[in-house]
Amino acid sequence: MEATSTLALSSSPAAARRSPEKSAVASPHLRRFPTTSSLHLRAVQSPALRAHSSPFQGWRRRRRACGLVVRAEMFGQLTTGLESAWNKLRGVDVLTKENIAEPMRDIRRALLEADVSLPVVRRFIESVSEKAVGTDVIRGVSPDQQLVKVVNDELVQLMGGEVSDLAFSKSGPTVILLAGLQGVGKTTVCAKLALYLKKMGKSCMLVAADVYRPAAIDQLNILGKKVGVPVYSEGTDVKPSQIAKNGLKEAKSQKKDVIIVDTAGRLQVDKAMMNELKEVKKAVNPTEVLLVVDAMTGQEAAGLVSSFNDEIGITGAILTKLDGDSRGGAALSVKEVSGKPIKFVGQGERIEDLEPFYPDRMAQRILGMGDVLSFVEKAQEVMRQEDAEELQKKILSAKFNFNDFLKQTQMIAKMGSFSRLIGMIPGMNKVTPAQIREAEKNLKFMESMINVMTPEERERPELLAESRERRKRVAKDSGKTEQQVSQLVAQLFQMRARMQKMMGAMQGKDSPNMDEVMESIKAEEQAAADTGRRRRKYGNLRQRQLDAMRGFRRR
Numbered sequence: 001m002e003a004t005s006t007l008a009l010s011s012s013p014a015a016a017r018r019s020p021e022k023s024a025v026a027s028p029h030l031r032r033f034p035t036t037s038s039l040h041l042r043a044v045q046s047p048a049l050r051a052h053s054s055p056f057q058g059w060r061r062r063r064r065a066c067g068l069v070v071r072a073e074m075f076g077q078l079t080t081g082l083e084s085a086w087n088k089l090r091g092v093d094v095l096t097k098e099n100i101a102e103p104m105r106d107i108r109r110a111l112l113e114a115d116v117s118l119p120v121v122r123r124f125i126e127s128v129s130e131k132a133v134g135t136d137v138i139r140g141v142s143p144d145q146q147l148v149k150v151v152n153d154e155l156v157q158l159m160g161g162e163v164s165d166l167a168f169s170k171s172g173p174t175v176i177l178l179a180g181l182q183g184v185g186k187t188t189v190c191a192k193l194a195l196y197l198k199k200m201g202k203s204c205m206l207v208a209a210d211v212y213r214p215a216a217i218d219q220l221n222i223l224g225k226k227v228g229v230p231v232y233s234e235g236t237d238v239k240p241s242q243i244a245k246n247g248l249k250e251a252k253s254q255k256k257d258v259i260i261v262d263t264a265g266r267l268q269v270d271k272a273m274m275n276e277l278k279e280v281k282k283a284v285n286p287t288e289v290l291l292v293v294d295a296m297t298g299q300e301a302a303g304l305v306s307s308f309n310d311e312i313g314i315t316g317a318i319l320t321k322l323d324g325d326s327r328g329g330a331a332l333s334v335k336e337v338s339g340k341p342i343k344f345v346g347q348g349e350r351i352e353d354l355e356p357f358y359p360d361r362m363a364q365r366i367l368g369m370g371d372v373l374s375f376v377e378k379a380q381e382v383m384r385q386e387d388a389e390e391l392q393k394k395i396l397s398a399k400f401n402f403n404d405f406l407k408q409t410q411m412i413a414k415m416g417s418f419s420r421l422i423g424m425i426p427g428m429n430k431v432t433p434a435q436i437r438e439a440e441k442n443l444k445f446m447e448s449m450i451n452v453m454t455p456e457e458r459e460r461p462e463l464l465a466e467s468r469e470r471r472k473r474v475a476k477d478s479g480k481t482e483q484q485v486s487q488l489v490a491q492l493f494q495m496r497a498r499m500q501k502m503m504g505a506m507q508g509k510d511s512p513n514m515d516e517v518m519e520s521i522k523a524e525e526q527a528a529a530d531t532g533r534r535r536r537k538y539g540n541l542r543q544r545q546l547d548a549m550r551g552f553r554r555r
């Protein structure tokens with residue numbers, strides 16, 4: 001739900017790139033600073049926790065019961081490896097050549113294990129070491145955070161720095177030629193890309209130039225129908241270059257903006273494939289020649305991009321199956337090894353699972369900081385701008401209420417299951433599937449209490465805060481305890497206060513004291529991680545909740 005509060009902050013990814021201060025939420029300095037989305041999940045986890053004697057007991061118990069902590073599917077091992085590097089810097093005052101030696105060894109090991117090519121790792125380590133030691137101490141930033149920042153910046157550079165947008169032809173249809181080995185996901189990418197372009201307002205046509213696998217033509221026809229884009233095909237008896245040429249002619253006559261040419265894959269690179277691609281390329285003079293590579297093949301993918309570029313000249317790569325058991329080597333090596341950018345990443349079998357490749361967001365995911373911007377974008381897809389603006393106003397005027405809460409939870413349902421989103425949320429990449437199920441259950445738990453509130457109570461939660469009778473009635477009608485209702489109400493005020501602080505922070509408005517916000521959040525996280533001190537921290541938490549309520553009443 002709180003994810004939506006970030007919506008109004010960034011109207012588009014491009015806007016986010018233009019306004020670094022707005023994407024500051026994802027900066028390593030703030031890596032412990034919860035985004036609105038992470039707060040949401042924390043809030044969501046909370047009710048069940050609150051059914052226990054202390055707010056964090058349930059969480060801890062379930063964590064233990066699950067036995068192991070499952071990492072986010074993407075780059076889990078790499079993230080863990082890097083984390084052990086930061087941990088070694090706990091307690092040091094300043095980064096020195098000596099004290100970064102061991103963390104740097106961890107980083108090196110983590111990258112090699114992620115299948116990043118050795119020369120790339122060497123250059124990376126050298127550059128990070130140099131910059132880390134040379135960095136001035138920043139007040140309020142711990143040395144481990146400082147190293148995270150340097151590693152983040154270097155990762156972004158390694159992956160190309162900037163987003164590499166698709167180029168479009170100035171006259172006539174833009175031709176995108178897709179190449180790649182067998183089974184990497186070319187045909188699927190054709191449809192995914194067509195859908196992506198359609199959403200951009202471009203009219204597309206797919207061209208079936210894979211004549212060696214008749215099923216590929218059927219597959220493209222099916223996918224074309226699914227995304228509502230016409231498919232041009234001539235069966236399997238015509239040369240691919242001729243089909244591509246005829247397809248382009250047809251697209252011109254239909255005034256299409258873009259054609260995407262699907263070509264045949266081979267088990268491995270061979271001369272026949274390269275020659276065929278060269279012929280197709282010559283026949284249609286594509287604006288983009290994109291090599292589709294499978295992320296699971298690690299640094300081999302980077303090598304392939306190089307070979308294809310040397311042979312036929314390509315403009316970029318599309319990395320597929322990043323949702324699978326990818327270790328990160330491909331994403332990290334392609335640009336550095338081949339000089340060609342990754343333009344898109346495929347992250348699932350669904351037709352919607354293609355996104356532009358954002359080096360900065362990928363770096364944040366690798367570092368386990370989640371991907372706030374992707375999350376926001378997903379949220380944007382399902383949330384109308386007016387809703388976002390209204391929500392922002394409510395947050396800023398501290399009027400976020402239970403109706404908004406319900407609206408946002410419904411939106412989350414529309415955005416897809418928690419499990420798909422979880423890896424994108426900072427701090428949430430150590431969540432087990434069981435915990436995700438628990439979170440979903442908890443949402444229902446909260447909803448059941450909200451559903452029995454009167455419209456007035458939903459609109460003005462302070463009515464519940466001020467009246468025990470009302471809380472008792474809600475408890476009775478929803479079959480929950482009075483304590484659970486009180487906790488839900490307290491939680492709403494607490495979220496309100498936090499959201500306001502963050503909105504202010506993100507908008508650079510009333511210059512809130514970021515240290516203070518972070519300290520408060522850290523204290524809470526510490527409490528969750530430290531059962532020994534649980535009670536004392538809970539006291540602080542209660543105090544903050546009370547403060548939040550008082551703050552509201554004063555308004």
Ligand SMILES: Nc1nc2c(ncn2[C@@H]2O[C@H](COP(=O)(O)OP(=O)(O)OP(=O)(O)O)[C@@H](O)[C@H]2O)c(=O)[nH]1
Pocket residue numbers: 180181182183184185186187188189210213216264265266320321322323324346347348349353
């Ligand atoms: N998990 C996952 N699966 C994917 C992704 N992209 C494609 N696939 C799956 O990979 C398989 C192969 O995809 P295709 O699109 O047929 O591959 P292709 O490169 O066209 O194959 P050939 O025509 O044989 O060269 C299919 O089962 C796809 O659903 C992805 O990003 N993630």
